[in-house]
Amino acid sequence: MYDGGLGQKYAYFPVSAVVSLQYLMTNGNAAETAAVGNEGMVGTSIFMGADSTPGRAIVKRSGLSFRLKSKIIK
Numbered sequence: 001m002y003d004g005g006l007g008q009k010y011a012y013f014p015v016s017a018v019v020s021l022q023y024l025m026t027n028g029n030a031a032e033t034a035a036v037g038n039e040g041m042v043g044t045s046i047f048m049g050a051d052s053t054p055g056r057a058i059v060k061r062s063g064l065s066f067r068l069k070s071k072i073i074k
Helices: none
Strands: 010-014 018-024 030-036 055-061 065-069
Touching: 010 018, 030 055
Parallel strands: none
Antiparallel strands: 010 065, 018 030, 018 055
């Protein structure tokens, strides 16, 4: 869905998809910090006022998600 450090144009609300949120370490490795399903939102940094995030989001199980433009959230 997105890589760390890049701008996020949308926030995603998974309905039947599962998304892995990962923190990128300085040595290039990544550690999963959360899994988001129909109970959550991908793009909470937008909600907090940031334009990018240090982590990345990867879809683990494809499915339906709703998306909302970041400028609407801000």
